[in-house]
Amino acid sequence: MAVFNPTKTRTWSKNTPADGDLIDDEIDRLYDNDQYSKDRIDVTDANILNLLIPLGSIIEDNLNIAPTSIFKEANAQSISRTTFSTLWDLVHKTVAGIVPATDRITVNAHGFIEGQLVKFAFTGGGITGLTNYYVRNPTTNDFQISLTATGSILDLTSSQTGDIITNVEYGFGDGSTTFNIPDRRGVFPRGAGVRGTRAKAAGGNYDGGPVGYAGQDRFQGL
Numbered sequence: 001m002a003v004f005n006p007t008k009t010r011t012w013s014k015n016t017p018a019d020g021d022l023i024d025d026e027i028d029r030l031y032d033n034d035q036y037s038k039d040r041i042d043v044t045d046a047n048i049l050n051l052l053i054p055l056g057s058i059i060e061d062n063l064n065i066a067p068t069s070i071f072k073e074a075n076a077q078s079i080s081r082t083t084f085s086t087l088w089d090l091v092h093k094t095v096a097g098i099v100p101a102t103d104r105i106t107v108n109a110h111g112f113i114e115g116q117l118v119k120f121a122f123t124g125g126g127i128t129g130l131t132n133y134y135v136r137n138p139t140t141n142d143f144q145i146s147l148t149a150t151g152s153i154l155d156l157t158s159s160q161t162g163d164i165i166t167n168v169e170y171g172f173g174d175g176s177t178t179f180n181i182p183d184r185r186g187v188f189p190r191g192a193g194v195r196g197t198r199a200k201a202a203g204g205n206y207d208g209g210p211v212g213y214a215g216q217d218r219f220q221g222l
Helices: 019-051 085-091
Strands: 078-080 092-095 097-099 104-106 117-120 133-136 142-146 162-165 178-180 194-199 205-207
Touching: 085 092
Parallel strands: none
Antiparallel strands: 078 178, 092 162, 097 104, 104 142, 117 133, 117 162, 133 142, 194 205
């Protein structure tokens, strides 16, 4: 990183010799200071970016003052796939095909993990559109699916292509130009996964399920 230098190269006067060398030295000093300013701006920009709310995060806005240009109410509304293309790219991927012999679905560099919930935009080959499925036995570019976290692998009968949602709180919108954001009306968030140390009254530790899992309360009998 450049070092700021507030000291002039020398004081100019009508008796200063070698004006050409003097101007060259002074320009070099000013250039170094400009570079210092740019370096500091770059560092500041990086620090600000690190403080930004990650794209797709859901925040509390009790006073309703979050700017509507960048924050959308989490009420399942449809938004443009073009206007919000970066978010759309995060929550969907493309199915390149299915291999019926192995029941494996090809999605290149999908990044899915075992037990993750996904849903498809299409119906066919053993898949029902808009149904939540669990990712099973993922590799870098393909995976299998099941209807429960540990259930039987789904038998897939023909190759299909189309969109897949990677976070099932989102939806496909009109199927071409829009998509739906999560619907948090009337519900409260719960941490995904199995609690490491706190056991339930019966049946193991607390388990919030995978991201996007929608559980029901158990207070009806109280």
